[in-house]
Amino acid sequence: MSGTHRCWAEIDLSALRENLAWIRHAVGAEQRIITVVKADAYGHGLKQIAALLMQSGTDVFGVANLTEARAIRSVGKGWPILMLGACLPDEVEAAVRDQVMPTISSLAEAQSFSAAGAKLRRTVDVHLKVDTGMGRLGAKPKEVASLAQAITQLPHLNLRGLYSHFSSAEDDAKYSCLQRELFVSIVDEIKTLGLKPDFIHLRNSGGVIFEPDTVSNTVRPGLLVYGIIPPGKRRLPSGLQGKLCPALTWKCQVSYVKTVEAGQRLSYGGTFTATKRMKVATISAGYGDGYLRSGSNHSKVLFDGRLCPVLGRVTMDQMLVDVSRVKSVSAGDEVVLLGKQGKKEITAAQLADWLGTIPWEVLTSITYRVTRLYRGGHAS
Numbered sequence: 001m002s003g004t005h006r007c008w009a010e011i012d013l014s015a016l017r018e019n020l021a022w023i024r025h026a027v028g029a030e031q032r033i034i035t036v037v038k039a040d041a042y043g044h045g046l047k048q049i050a051a052l053l054m055q056s057g058t059d060v061f062g063v064a065n066l067t068e069a070r071a072i073r074s075v076g077k078g079w080p081i082l083m084l085g086a087c088l089p090d091e092v093e094a095a096v097r098d099q100v101m102p103t104i105s106s107l108a109e110a111q112s113f114s115a116a117g118a119k120l121r122r123t124v125d126v127h128l129k130v131d132t133g134m135g136r137l138g139a140k141p142k143e144v145a146s147l148a149q150a151i152t153q154l155p156h157l158n159l160r161g162l163y164s165h166f167s168s169a170e171d172d173a174k175y176s177c178l179q180r181e182l183f184v185s186i187v188d189e190i191k192t193l194g195l196k197p198d199f200i201h202l203r204n205s206g207g208v209i210f211e212p213d214t215v216s217n218t219v220r221p222g223l224l225v226y227g228i229i230p231p232g233k234r235r236l237p238s239g240l241q242g243k244l245c246p247a248l249t250w251k252c253q254v255s256y257v258k259t260v261e262a263g264q265r266l267s268y269g270g271t272f273t274a275t276k277r278m279k280v281a282t283i284s285a286g287y288g289d290g291y292l293r294s295g296s297n298h299s300k301v302l303f304d305g306r307l308c309p310v311l312g313r314v315t316m317d318q319m320l321v322d323v324s325r326v327k328s329v330s331a332g333d334e335v336v337l338l339g340k341q342g343k344k345e346i347t348a349a350q351l352a353d354w355l356g357t358i359p360w361e362v363l364t365s366i367t368y369r370v371t372r373l374y375r376g377g378h379a380s
C-alpha cells in the first residue's frame, strides 16, 4: 500500500467510534452530541468521517459552511446540521433550502432568515448564540432575552437552540468559570420567559474535559472526536490516560540516503551545516503536504522507532532528516510524521509544539495531496 503513495494519512475509523463512545460515557447518556466536522473533519476526510459518525450515533453535525453541509447530506439524510459561523448574506436562502440550522447573533440576521423562510415557505430552526466572553459571534448577554422573544415572534423561525462558546477552557479556569456562570444565568432567564430551546450547549472539547455544566443538554466537541485532548495550561483530570485514541497517523517514505561530511550545508538558505560526518535521509513530505515550514531545523520524525531531527529548511515536497543513529536505512522505508511507530509516538500536541502551532492547525494543514487511507470501518 505504502508503495503507491509518497505521503499519506492512515485513519483508524474504529478509533473514532471509540472516541465518540468515550465522550458519550464521559458526559452522560442524556447529553446529545454535536460532532464538529468542519475543515474536512479536521483533515480526516469529511464524507468518510460523517458516515462513521452516523453509524456511531452522533446526534447533530457542526459545520463551517454550506458545502460541508451538502457533503454530509450526500452521505446520509436526516441528520440535523448546525452552521457554527454566521451565514453570509448571500448564503441565507441556500441555508434555508438545505435545512441547515443557522447561528443567530442579531435581530437583523433573525429577520433575514425569517424573510427567507417566508419566501421558501419553510420554518427555519435557528440556534441563538450569546457572547459570554469569546468575542467572536453572539448577542450581548443583556440583549439575549429580547432577541429570543423576537425570534419566537417572527413567523418563520423556530428557536431550536441556545448556545455559547468557551475561549480558553483548556487554559484559564477563572475565565471559563465566569463564562459558564454567565451562560447559566442566561439559560435561567430564557426559561423564565417560558422558552425551551431543544438544544442548549456550551462545551467544546476543552469544555468537556475541564468544565462542569449543569444547564446544557448537548456538547459540541471537535478535537476529542479525533482522539486529541486540547493541550493547555490546566492540569488534566486524572483517569484520562489512554481513554482517547488519535485516529490519524501521517506517514511518508525515505526517498534517498547519503553521507555528508562536516561543513556541508543542507537545504535552501544553508541554514544547517553538518558539524561532523552524518547520515542524512531525504524523505517524501514537505510543506506542500502541509508539514509546516516552521519545523525547519526544529521538528523531528519517527524512523526505525527513533526520533530523528529535521535538518535545514522544510521544502515543498521533501525534507532532510538526521538518520546517523539508525543502523540500516534505504529508500522506501516508512517514516512517521505524526502518530505511532513501534513504541514511540509523536502526538499532535508534540508536533504542534515543534511547529509553533496548535493540534487543530496541524491537522487542518494536511493538504489534499496526502492520500487518506481508511482502516477499521465499513464507511463508504
Ligand SMILES: *Cc1c(COP(=O)(O)O)cnc(C)c1O
Pocket (backbone or CB within 6 Å): 036, 038, 084, 165, 203, 204, 205, 206, 220, 221, 222, 223, 224, 230
Ligand atoms: C470548532 C468549534 C467547536 C469545536 O472545537 P474543539 O475545540 O475542536 O472541540 C465547537 N464550537 C464551535 C462554535 C466551533 O467553532
